[in-house]
Amino acid sequence: MDLSIIIPSWNAKNILRENLEAIFRSRGNFTCEVFVVDNGSFDGSAEMVEEEFPQVNLIVNKKNLGFSRANNQAIRKSEGDFILLLNQDMRPFPNTFFNMIKWMRGNERAQVAGCRLIGREGNVLPHVRRFPRLSDQLAIVLKIPHIFPKILDGYILKDFNYDSSVPVDSIRGSFFMIRRRMIEEIGGLDERYFFWFEEVDYCREVKKRGYEVWYTNSAECLDYAGYSAGKLPRGQSQRYMRDSQLKYFKKWHKAREYWLLRLAWPFGLLIVWAVEKFGPKKRKKTS
Numbered sequence: 001m002d003l004s005i006i007i008p009s010w011n012a013k014n015i016l017r018e019n020l021e022a023i024f025r026s027r028g029n030f031t032c033e034v035f036v037v038d039n040g041s042f043d044g045s046a047e048m049v050e051e052e053f054p055q056v057n058l059i060v061n062k063k064n065l066g067f068s069r070a071n072n073q074a075i076r077k078s079e080g081d082f083i084l085l086l087n088q089d090m091r092p093f094p095n096t097f098f099n100m101i102k103w104m105r106g107n108e109r110a111q112v113a114g115c116r117l118i119g120r121e122g123n124v125l126p127h128v129r130r131f132p133r134l135s136d137q138l139a140i141v142l143k144i145p146h147i148f149p150k151i152l153d154g155y156i157l158k159d160f161n162y163d164s165s166v167p168v169d170s171i172r173g174s175f176f177m178i179r180r181r182m183i184e185e186i187g188g189l190d191e192r193y194f195f196w197f198e199e200v201d202y203c204r205e206v207k208k209r210g211y212e213v214w215y216t217n218s219a220e221c222l223d224y225a226g227y228s229a230g231k232l233p234r235g236q237s238q239r240y241m242r243d244s245q246l247k248y249f250k251k252w253h254k255a256r257e258y259w260l261l262r263l264a265w266p267f268g269l270l271i272v273w274a275v276e277k278f279g280p281k282k283r284k285k286t287s
Contacts, residue, residue, distance in 0.1 A: 002030040002101055004080030008037045008070035009088040013045040015224065020053050022091045028098025033057060035074035039064040066194035067173075075188045083183060085199075087174035089224040099219035100177060103165075110214035111182045112206050114171030116162055117223040124162045125223055127172035128215050130155050131204060134257045137245060141261065141268040165216040169207070173199030175221050182206060192251075197244035204252060238269070 005023060009016050016036070023034060034056050038046040040063040049058050059073050071085050082104055084097070100115055107113075117125040136155035139145060145152050153159075176199055186205050189198045203213045242265055249258040 001033060001079040002081055003032045003097060004035065004074070004078035004083045005032060005086055005097075006035045006037065006071055006074040006078065006083065007086050007088055008039060008067055009041065009045055010039040010064055011041045011043045011045065012088045013041070013043045013048050016045055016088045017048060017052065019086075019088060019091055020049070020056065022093075023097075024053075024055075025094060026092055026097050027094045028101070030098055030101050032097065033078065033080065035059065035078065037061065037070040037074050039066075039070050066191070068189035068191045068193050068198045072188035072191060075183060078183075081180050083178045083180065085173060085176040085178070087223075090174055091222040091224070093220060093222065096219050096221050100216075103216050103218040104177065104179065107165075107214065107216075109167075109212045110216075111179045111211040112171070112203060113177050113214040113216055114175050115177075115215075116217045116220040117172065117175060117225075118220055120222070120224055125172075125225055126156060126158075126160065126162070127174075128157050128160050128162075128168045129170050129200070130157060131169045131252075132200065132245075132248065134249075134253065134261065137249070137261055138264055141245075141264045143268060143271050162215075163217050165214065165218060167212045168215045169213065170200045170203035171213060171215055172223075174223055174225070176202075178202075182211070185209065190251075192247050193244045195240040195244065197248045201248060201251070238272075 007016070007019065020034070020036075035058075036049050036053075036056050037059045038049070039061050046058060046060045049056055057074070057077065059070075061070065061073075075083060082101060084100075086092075096115070100113070104110060104113060114127070117127055119125045133155070136152055139151050150158075186202070186209070190201050193201060206213055246258065246262055249261050
């Protein structure tokens with residue numbers, strides 16, 4: 001088996017259908033298996049997959065177990081030389097998988113890799129990041145980029161060349177290809193992360209062992225960025241972000257940095273509350 005595609009899904013029946021249709025339209029001389037892990041959806045997603053895509057390996061959870069646990073369920077059952085973690089809101093082009101597999105087979109140094117991601121407007125989505133540092137994460141928590149937008153340029157690699165293929169710190173988890181040897185050595189994703197930071201953590205584990213994470217422009221995939229997170233209530237989204245960010249810092253950073261970040265969160269939430277309460281009100285549209 002060349003490729004195992006794993007799609008965790010939660011209440012995204014229509015866009016998941018489009019994703020699967022695009023997957024099975026893909027071309028190339030390779031063998032592939034597809035897993036969908038339904039995380040307690042109540043919109044009929046699992047029933048749709050079962051009825052319309054019987055060739056898919058469907059795993060149905062009674063509740064939302066989170067991104068890491070859902071992926072790991074399928075990773076344990078997968079047989080591919082490469083494992084692709086693919087978000088439900090992605091739509092591969094016909095040659096996406098063939099080009100990516102071909103590139104990975106020709107670049108043995110790359111143990112984890114991501115490709116060029118294209119937004120719905122046809123723009124290249126910036127997604128390569130440096131590993132998080134205390135300074136940039138404090139800036140995010142305290143909403144400083146709203147006042148000084150360039151403060152995160154170093155973290156988000158503002159000038160990164162997306163027409164290149166190079167080693168990087170971390171890539172977006174929406175299209176996250178892992179070589180089988182890394183699964184055998186590291187295992188799956190760290191299940192302490194429910195949502196967010198799990199892919200950054202995995203990239204860090206790879207680099208810690210002396211291996212390389214790569215971005216390549218040799219393949220590309222359409223990314224409806226933000227669809228999954230956008231379905232979460234604002235408060236829930238913030239809680240997942242806070243929880244995962246702090247777990248990452250507790251695992252990888254000094255204790256004082258973890259505690260500084262933890263102490264900053266109440267101030268960040270206060271800033272959000274103040275802006276929502278006293279900031280400019282959006283005008284309602286009139287018909």
